[in-house]
Amino acid sequence: MRPDETVCFNIKTSWHAIHRMYNSVAANYDSNMSVGFVLLNIDLEHGTPSTKIAPLIGLESRSITRMLKNLEEAGLIERRPDATDKRSVRIFLTESGKEKRETAKQAVLVFNERVRSIIPSDQLNVFFEVMRKINAITESEKIIQPQ
Numbered sequence: 543m544r545p546d547e548t549v550c551f552n553i554k555t556s557w558h559a560i561h562r563m564y565n566s567v568a569a570n571y572d573s574n575m576s577v578g579f580v581l582l583n584i585d586l587e588h589g590t591p592s593t594k595i596a597p598l599i600g601l602e603s604r605s606i607t608r609m610l611k612n613l614e615e616a617g618l619i620e621r622r623p624d625a626t627d628k629r630s631v632r633i634f635l636t637e638s639g640k641e642k643r644e645t646a647k648q649a650v651l652v653f654n655e656r657v658r659s660i661i662p663s664d665q666l667n668v669f670f671e672v673m674r675k676i677n678a679i680t681e682s683e684k685i686i687q688p689q
Contacts, residue, residue, distance in 0.1 A: 618642055
């Protein structure tokens with residue numbers, strides 16, 4: 543089987559192409575795709591618990607610590623104690639963070655509009671269903687060991 547006939551190869555190459563595209567756009571705003579994803583996943587009204595951000599964007603908790611520190615130093619987020627559980631910290635966007643979030647949101651919307659203008663909705667629906675099934679397989683199946 544050729545690499546381009548495997549599921550992993552196609553997902554990975556598509557993801558890398560999307561990653562490069564978003565980083566190219568984000569560079570015009572002194573940002574990157576990872577920052578945009580974090581900002582897009584912070585609840586505007588209630589903030590988001592710091593421990594919930596990494597899983598929302600598919601990272602390990604230890605991977606997000608430095609990024610949150612950098613975002614705070616850049617004035618894009620602020621940490622506040624949780625109103626009901628003072629042991630917990632919530633992350634909120636500053637006004638600058640909200641502006642960068644809006645830019646990231648527009649980039650995502652433009653890309654989605656472009657994809658939807660080219661790929662018929664019935665094909666996209668099949669794609670979304672297949673991706674849900676692949677995600678379910680990766681979450682529920684034991685790792686298959688080569689023999």
